[in-house]
Amino acid sequence: MLPRPSAGRGVDVRFDDGTITVDLYVVAEAQTSLMGLGELLQSEVSRAIRNLVGMEVRAVNVFIQDVDVPLARVS
Numbered sequence: 001m002l003p004r005p006s007a008g009r010g011v012d013v014r015f016d017d018g019t020i021t022v023d024l025y026v027v028a029e030a031q032t033s034l035m036g037l038g039e040l041l042q043s044e045v046s047r048a049i050r051n052l053v054g055m056e057v058r059a060v061n062v063f064i065q066d067v068d069v070p071l072a073r074v075s
Contacts, residue, residue: 019058020049030069038062
């Protein structure tokens with residue numbers, strides 16, 4: 001699978017017909033509910049855009065790029 005060109009930036013915003021589409025590329029911590037994280041990000045980003053910019057949000061797409069798993073501790 002080839003990475004998207006904007007994946008290195010973390011956020012891609014597009015404007016189309018007076019609406020905003022946001023693509024978020026995130027790295028989640030281990031033990032995080034990925035579904036819950038995605039839903040929370042969609043909700044909070046949509047709310048922030050509506051409140052700060054006053055524009056309609058067409059979509060907030062969340063792409064989980066990786067899961068950060070800490071190295072096992074050596075005892």
